[in-house]
Amino acid sequence: MREKIVLIDGHSILNRAYYGVNMGMTNFEGLHTNAVYGFLNILLKIIDEEQPQYMTVAFDVKAPTFRHEMYEAYKGTRKGMPEELHEQVPLTKDVLKAMGIQVAELPGYEADDILGTLSARCEKEGLDVVLVSGDRDMLQLASGRTKIRIPKTKGGTTAVEDYLEKDVKEKLGVTPSEFVDVKALMGDSSDNIPGVPGIGEKTAFALIQKYHSLEAVYADVDNVKPARAQKALAAGREMAELSQTLARIDRECPVEFSLEQARIGKLFTPEAYEIMKRLELRSLLKRFEAGCQTQNSVERAFLFLDDLEGAELAFEKAMGAERIGMQLVAENGELLGLSLAFGEEDIYFLEASDFLTGEYLAGKARQLCLRGRDTWMLDLKEALPYLGIEETEGVYDAGVAGYLLNPLKSAYVYDDLAREYLELTVPSRTDLLGKVSFQSALQDKKESCITCFCYSAYTAMASGEILLTKLRETGMEPLFRNIEMPLIYSLYHMEKEGIQVEKEALRVYGETLRVQIERLEIEIYELSGETFNINSPKQLGVILFEKLKLPYGKKTKTGYSTSADILEKLAPEQPLVAKILEYRQLTKLKSTYADGLAVYIGEDGRIHGKFNQTITATGRISSTEPNLQNIPVRMALGREIRKVFVPKEGCVFVDADYSQIELRILAHMSGDSRLIEAYHQAEDIHRMTASQVFHVPFDEVTPLQRGNAKAVNFGIVYGISAFGLSEGLSITRQEALDYIKQYFETYPGVKVFLDGLVDSGKEKGYVTTLFGRRRPVPELSSSNFMQRNFGERVAMNSPIQGTAADIMKIAMIGVDRRLRRENLRSRLILQIHDELLVEAAEDEAEQVKRILKEEMDGAAELSVPLEVDLNTGYSWFETK
DNA sequence: TTTGTCACG
DNA sequence: ACGTACGTGACAAAC
Numbered sequence: 001m002r003e004k005i006v007l008i009d010g011h012s013i014l015n016r017a018y019y020g021v022n023m024g025m026t027n028f029e030g031l032h033t034n035a036v037y038g039f040l041n042i043l044l045k046i047i048d049e050e051q052p053q054y055m056t057v058a059f060d061v062k063a064p065t066f067r068h069e070m071y072e073a074y075k076g077t078r079k080g081m082p083e084e085l086h087e088q089v090p091l092t093k094d095v096l097k098a099m100g101i102q103v104a105e106l107p108g109y110e111a112d113d114i115l116g117t118l119s120a121r122c123e124k125e126g127l128d129v130v131l132v133s134g135d136r137d138m139l140q141l142a143s144g145r146t147k148i149r150i151p152k153t154k155g156g157t158t159a160v161e162d163y164l165e166k167d168v169k170e171k172l173g174v175t176p177s178e179f180v181d182v183k184a185l186m187g188d189s190s191d192n193i194p195g196v197p198g199i200g201e202k203t204a205f206a207l208i209q210k211y212h213s214l215e216a217v218y219a220d221v222d223n224v225k226p227a228r229a230q231k232a233l234a235a236g237r238e239m240a241e242l243s244q245t246l247a248r249i250d251r252e253c254p255v256e257f258s259l260e261q262a263r264i265g266k267l268f269t270p271e272a273y274e275i276m277k278r279l280e281l282r283s284l285l286k287r288f289e290a291g292c293q294t295q296n297s298v299e300r301a302f303l304f305l306d307d308l309e310g311a312e313l314a315f316e317k318a319m320g321a322e323r324i325g326m327q328l329v330a331e332n333g334e335l336l337g338l339s340l341a342f343g344e345e346d347i348y349f350l351e352a353s354d355f356l357t358g359e360y361l362a363g364k365a366r367q368l369c370l371r372g373r374d375t376w377m378l379d380l381k382e383a384l385p386y387l388g389i390e391e392t393e394g395v396y397d398a399g400v401a402g403y404l405l406n407p408l409k410s411a412y413v414y415d416d417l418a419r420e421y422l423e424l425t426v427p428s429r430t431d432l433l434g435k436v437s438f439q440s441a442l443q444d445k446k447e448s449c450i451t452c453f454c455y456s457a458y459t460a461m462a463s464g465e466i467l468l469t470k471l472r473e474t475g476m477e478p479l480f481r482n483i484e485m486p487l488i489y490s491l492y493h494m495e496k497e498g499i500q501v502e503k504e505a506l507r508v509y510g511e512t513l514r515v516q517i518e519r520l521e522i523e524i525y526e527l528s529g530e531t532f533n534i535n536s537p538k539q540l541g542v543i544l545f546e547k548l549k550l551p552y553g554k555k556t557k558t559g560y561s562t563s564a565d566i567l568e569k570l571a572p573e574q575p576l577v578a579k580i581l582e583y584r585q586l587t588k589l590k591s592t593y594a595d596g597l598a599v600y601i602g603e604d605g606r607i608h609g610k611f612n613q614t615i616t617a618t619g620r621i622s623s624t625e626p627n628l629q630n631i632p633v634r635m636a637l638g639r640e641i642r643k644v645f646v647p648k649e650g651c652v653f654v655d656a657d658y659s660q661i662e663l664r665i666l667a668h669m670s671g672d673s674r675l676i677e678a679y680h681q682a683e684d685i686h687r688m689t690a691s692q693v694f695h696v697p698f699d700e701v702t703p704l705q706r707g708n709a710k711a712v713n714f715g716i717v718y719g720i721s722a723f724g725l726s727e728g729l730s731i732t733r734q735e736a737l738d739y740i741k742q743y744f745e746t747y748p749g750v751k752v753f754l755d756g757l758v759d760s761g762k763e764k765g766y767v768t769t770l771f772g773r774r775r776p777v778p779e780l781s782s783s784n785f786m787q788r789n790f791g792e793r794v795a796m797n798s799p800i801q802g803t804a805a806d807i808m809k810i811a812m813i814g815v816d817r818r819l820r821r822e823n824l825r826s827r828l829i830l831q832i833h834d835e836l837l838v839e840a841a842e843d844e845a846e847q848v849k850r851i852l853k854e855e856m857d858g859a860a861e862l863s864v865p866l867e868v869d870l871n872t873g874y875s876w877f878e879t880k
Numbered sequence: 881t882t883t884g885t886c887a888c889g
Numbered sequence: 890a891c892g893t894a895c896g897t898g899a900c901a902a903a904c
Contacts, residue, residue, distance in 0.1 A: 187890075197890060239890095535901055537884055556884070558903085563885060588886060592899055618896060620889085627898045630888035638887075662889095662895095715894065724894030785891055797895045801889095805896095833889040833896085 005054035005122050005262060006046055007115050009133035010103075014039050014092060016134040016151060018085045019778040025420075033279045035088040036095060037423065040284055042132070042151055046160075047267070050130050054122075054262040056102045058114040059093070063107040067246050081781050082765035091279070098271035102262045106255045112137060116249035118257055119146050125259065137183075140249060142168045142176045174208050181214040184244035193246045194239050198232030202557070214244055282423045298344060298424075302454040304446070305350045314350070315364045318342050323374040325461025326365060327414075327453050328383040331438045335362050335386050339453035341461040349450045351442065362386045369395050376464035378414060378456060381613070384492045391489050398460045400484050401467040403614035404476050408776055412614050414459040421463040421470075426455050475772045483771065483809050484613070490816040490828065491611040491621065497827045497839070498606035499628070501597065502644045509641060510594030513586050520583045527576040534583055537562045550574065585637070593632065593641050600626050611831070618798050619773045619805040620833060629832045631876070642877035647839045651826075652872055654845055655879035656852040657835035658808070659867040660685045662717045665803045668862040669770060672749025679864040686710040693739075693746045712743050716750065717800055719793025754796045761795035769802035770860070807860045808834065814855035824848070837876065845872060 017038025025034035047055070096103055104114050112135070119129045119141050129146040131138055138148045148163040168176050186204035187195020195204075207224070211217045217224065218237065224230040233240070273288040305311050318324050321342035329337040335358035337351040352358045366387050369375050373394055377383060380397040389395070399412035402420070409416065415428040432448040433441040441449050471477045525531045528548070532539045541560035545552040550570055554561035564581060571578040600607045607626065615622040623629040631645070632638025647653050663685055667675040674692065682688040682698070690709035691698040701709075708729060715725045726736035744751040758780070761767045766776045775798040779791030808831065815836060816828050826840035826848045836856070840848040849870050856868045873879040 194890065533902080535885095536903080537901095538903075558883070561884085584886080588900085591901075592887070596899070615898095616896065620896065622897055623888095624898065627888080630886090630898065632887060634888080718895040721894060723892070728894070786893075789891095789893075793893080793895070801896060804889095835889080 002126065002128050003054070004050060004052040004128040004130065005056065005118075005259075006050055006052040006130045006132065007118055007122075008043065008046075008055070008057040009111050009115060009131070009135060009138070010057045010059040010092070011089070011111060012134040013042055013132060013151070014089065015081070015085065017042060018082075018088070019776070031091070031279065032084040032088055033091070033281060035085055036092050036279060037281050037284070039092055040095065040281070044284075046130070046132055046149065047264075052130065053264060054127070054259060055264050056104050056118060056257070056262045057096055058104045058111040058118070059089070060111045061105045061107045061109075065108050065110055065113075066250075067110075070242065070245060083763070084765055085781075095272060095275050098269055098275055099267045100265045100269065101267075104255055104257060106253060109250065109253045109255070113250040113253045114255050116141055116251040117253045117255055120251040121257065122259075137247075137249070139163055139168050139172070140176045140179045140247075141251075173205060175212075178208050178212055180248045181217075181244060182208045183247040184214050184240050185217075187243060193243045195243050196232055196236035196240045198236070199229060203229050214240060284423065298347065298458055299451065299455075301345050301347045302450055303348045304450050305348050306353050306356055308355045311350050311356055311361075311364075314340060314346075314348050315368070317346065318368055319371050321346075321373065323376065323461055323464055324368060325376045325457040325459065325464070326368065326383075327378060327456040327460065328362075328365060328386055329438055329449075329453055330382070330386060333385075334358060336438055336442060337361065337453065338365055339457035340368075341454065341457040347454045347458050349453045358386075362388070374464060376460040378412070378417075378460050381488050381492045381495075384489070385496070391486055396464060396468075396485060397488060398463050398467055399614055400488065401471060401480060402463075404480055404484060404773065405467070405470055405474065406776060407614070407617050407619065407774075414456040417463050418455065418459045421466045422459065424459075426459070427451065429456075474774060476774065479772050479806075483806065483813070486813045487613065487809050490812050491613060493816055493827065494611055494829055494831070495608055497829050498602065498604070498608035499829050499837075499839070500606050500646055500648050501601050502646055503598065503601050503605065505644045506594060506598055506601075506641075509644065510590055510598070513590040513594055517583065517586045517590065520579055520586065524576065524579050524583060527579065534580060535587065540580065544570075544577070548576070550577070585635070589632065589638055589641065593638075597626055616805075617775055617794075619769065619775075619802040619809075621805075621809075621831065628830055633880070639877065643875045645876035646874060650842055651839050652842050652845055652874060653876060653879050654826075654838045654840045654848045654852060655835065655871045655873070655876070656838075656849075656856055656868050657832075658804075658856065659683075659869055661804045661807065661834050661866065662800050663713055664862060664864045664866060665770070665800050665807075666717065666750065666753075667864045669799065669803065670747070670750045670753035671863070672747045672753070675747045675750060676863050683867070686713060689713055689743075693742050708739065712739050715740070716743070716754075717797060719796035720754070721789070721793065757799060758792045758795045761791070767795045767799050769799050769806050771803065771806040773802050773806060775802065804834065807866070808836075811856040811859040812836065814859065815851060818851045818855065819848070822847070822851075837879070840872075 014035045018035035025032065025037065093103055104118065106114055115131055115138070119131055122129050123143065123145050130149060131141060131146060132149045132151070134150060136150065142148045142163050142165045144165050150161045152161060165176055168179065172179060174182055182204045183193060185196050185199045185207060186201050187193050207217050211220065217233065221230060221233050224233060268288045273285070276285045276288050305314060318340055323342065325341040327339045328335060335352055337349060338361050339349040341347040350356060350361060352361055366389060369387055369389050369392055375395045376398050377395070378397065378399045380395065398417060402412040402417055413429065415426050418424040418426045429452050432452040433445065468477070471480050521534065524534055528543050532543060534540060538559055540562050544550050544562065545560045552560045553566040553569065564584070567577050567581050571581055597607065600609070602608060607628070609626055609628045610624050612622045612624060632641055664679055667679050678688045678692060679685060686709050687698065687701050687706050689712065690701045690705040693709060693712070694705050696705065711725060711728045715728065718724065720740055722733045722736040722740060725739065726733045729736065757767055761777050762780045765778070766774045768774050777791045777794050779787045780795060782788045782791065812828065812831055819826050819828065824841065824844050824847065826838055826844045828836060829839050830837040836852060838848050838852065852870065853868050857866050860866065871879040
């Protein structure tokens with residue numbers, strides 16, 4: 001058995017940990033600890049899996065490296081990190097020192113070079129090497145003996161990708177050392193390696209796969225095809241050679257290293273224990289306490305109950321508890337059981353049975369919610385049909401709280417919450433039950449069910465107080481209490497209500513489409529001279545750009561782009577292309593809308609879609625199964641589909657939408673006096689913008705000027721860039737730049753505001769809405785140009801889009817409450833970001849309009865008025 | 881499962 | 890030099 005060393009890229013793993021784990025995490029001193037925590041978790045996981053005898057962690061040192069001397073534009077992989085991450089670097093080194101793990105640093109060299117050198121030396125010593133980094137550059141170090149491990153955080157969970165030399169070959173198609181030359185050709189903006197201008201990823205890989213080295217490529221440069229690449233190579237030879245040196249990791253740097261000092265001794269030392277205590281990393285504490293034990297003690301308390309007597313006792317005790325956690329287990333409208341937690345020793349799963357009926361359990365659960373103390377749940381909205389409660393003080397959803405604290409996660413399930421907020425690693429639902437139904441899991445693996453449901457209730461209970469504290473610390477408690485929690489009930493009401501859809505009319509619409517699609521299909525085959533799958537971008541690309549030799553505009557990484565904006569440029573000349581565009585439109589309508597919606601029509605003739613509260617990064621809600629927020633409206637034929645969405649007998653639709661809410665929010669948040677003044681004066685915001693920016697009287701604004709101003713307004717809200725605007729308006733980048741300049745000269749306050757968002761985003765790591773909602777923007781500290789630019793646009797857009805979402809949520813809660821409290825039969829049934837649709841009793845329509853206007857207008861007090869447009873109709877088509 | 885495309889705000 | 894407007898979800902094809 002060979003001995004093994006684990007080498008860790010310290011900064012890269014810390015960085016990954018920082019953005020992977022809950023950002024608000026601090027100890028009582030206010031020290032941020034999330035990155036240290038994530039780092040240690042990864043470290044311990046690797047030690048568990050690899051069982052190495054040696055370990056070293058390499059860090060960069062702030063000093064110019066040889067790469068800086070060679071290439072002045074080189075910025076290196078070290079860049080500004082947020083303060084909250086930066087302060088955790090020395091903390092991490094302290095922990096490592098306490099654990100007796102060797103730290104390697106060398107001024108003038110990056111961690112990459114240290115790792116490259118150590119891996120080379122260790123291989124020579126006959127050791128197996130495991131190299132852990134978040135950086136794919138490391139792949140050039142892979143060999144038969146050196147395995148590269150790249151942890152990936154996806155949503156909440158960390159998966160590790162492993163690469164030995166053969167894996168690099170398999171997945172990239174080049175050897176590790178060839179990979180350096182690929183980078184030399186294509187460059188790497190995240191490392192500021194320039195590459196050869198004009199050579200992209202595809203060409204770089206193809207060339208190296210053929211020639212195996214940069215030198216060989218240049219030896220045969222006169223025969224390289226295509227000509228485009230040959231020209232680029234010839235012109236960029238110096239760059240390529242420079243890039244090759246920059247990209248190659250130094251494997252002989254003069255770093256001090258002794259294998260003996262790298263030997264792993266006792267990791268869980270008293271000193272390390274003290275630091276864990278100080279950092280309040282509880283789950284790690286346990287591990288440091290018990291040596292290497294990972295057994296979670298709470299699990300011992302889990303208790304299964306299916307007798308009435310036991311259940312009564314548990315419920316009685318729970319009724320007196322200050323704080324409980326609860327998880328209903330339901331499927332297909334039937335309550336199969338519930339779990340309950342109200343202390344470290346009181347955690348139960350009660351399964352429904354002949355003695356303990358679903359109705360009984362539901363009734364008890366309801367009483368618990370209404371007992372006037374705190375009840376924490378997960379997926380409260382899904383439990384509401386069984387609980388039968390309306391908005392209740394003290395009933396909270398831990399998932400929604402987790403979403404506010406970090407909206408970038410892909411799910412808010414108990415195991416993630418336990419890991420983040422309780423520092424407790426517990427098995428996930430999939431670990432325990434797989435993907436089977438609850439029904440069959442309850443039959444086949446009762447023990448796993450008990451564990452799963454009890455952990456869920458326990459996590460909800462135990463994390464509740466912590467979540468609330470964090471919400472308080474981050475200024476989001478009012479947002480949670482006054483907006484997100486009440487909203488759960490409004491969304492539930494909308495889902496329950498649903499919207500009526502005329503099934504037969506939908507079928508006829510689909511049938512009409514089918515006939516037209518078949519006709520088009522024949523015409524397309526005739527014009528192209530063969531039959532093929534028109535829906536396949538790959539096949540279509542071959543027909544258009546190879547067989548017919550049409551000029552292709554863009555390429556995607558897998559082939560030619562056949563997207564609408566490309567095809568539209570060809571369509572005027574090419575009847576075939578025009579027909580393909582039409583075909584696309586019709587098949588989209590048929591598959592997604594005509595056929596797609598039909599399957600969701602319930603027995604009541606209505607579609608009950610889901611409204612999701614914890615999906616978007618900005619605070620918007622999303623709509624699924626089906627998506628009712630993207631029903632066609634812009635094109636005439638698509639818009640027809642709205643005719644099948646109708647109010648029920650005796651009702652009429654009342655539709656209300658905010659007019660230009662995001663621009664009004666921009667005016668308010670920026671405080672730009674000219675913009676505010678403009679919105680007080682005019683209804684037509686784009687015309688007003690055109691008038692002020694282009695210095696023409698309001699009444700003399702041409703449609704073209706208005707259109708340009710509109711595009712600029714869009715650009716501002718999306719986080720302006722000259723490129724984006726030039727694309728949107730089909731103008732040159734210089735012209736776009738001039739528009740932007742003129743806009744900012746007209747509204748200097750907007751420029752100050754947007755710059756301020758980016759600055760504060762960089763400083764804090766997140767941006768906020770008017771109501772305190774946060775969005776972390778990790779991209780802002782990226783060394784990758786493109787990612788950082790994206791981060792800057794996000795920093796500008798999120799506060800605006802998010803504030804609009806906040807305001808709409810306030811309005812929805814207000815409308816829903818008033819319809820109910822004023823005992824109306826009318827109901828809110830849809831939200832489409834800036835629009836609300838109410839199914840109103842005909843005799844209540846006027847009152848409903850008043851309510852919508854009042855609640856939407858009054859949802860926020862801005863320095864510009866919030867305008868609301870109202871429409872009524874006997875189908876969703878008519879309400880425009 | 882990922883990619884390309886396209887529907888909406 | 891790089892190459893993109895912000896936020897979503899569903900479908901078909903290709904992997």
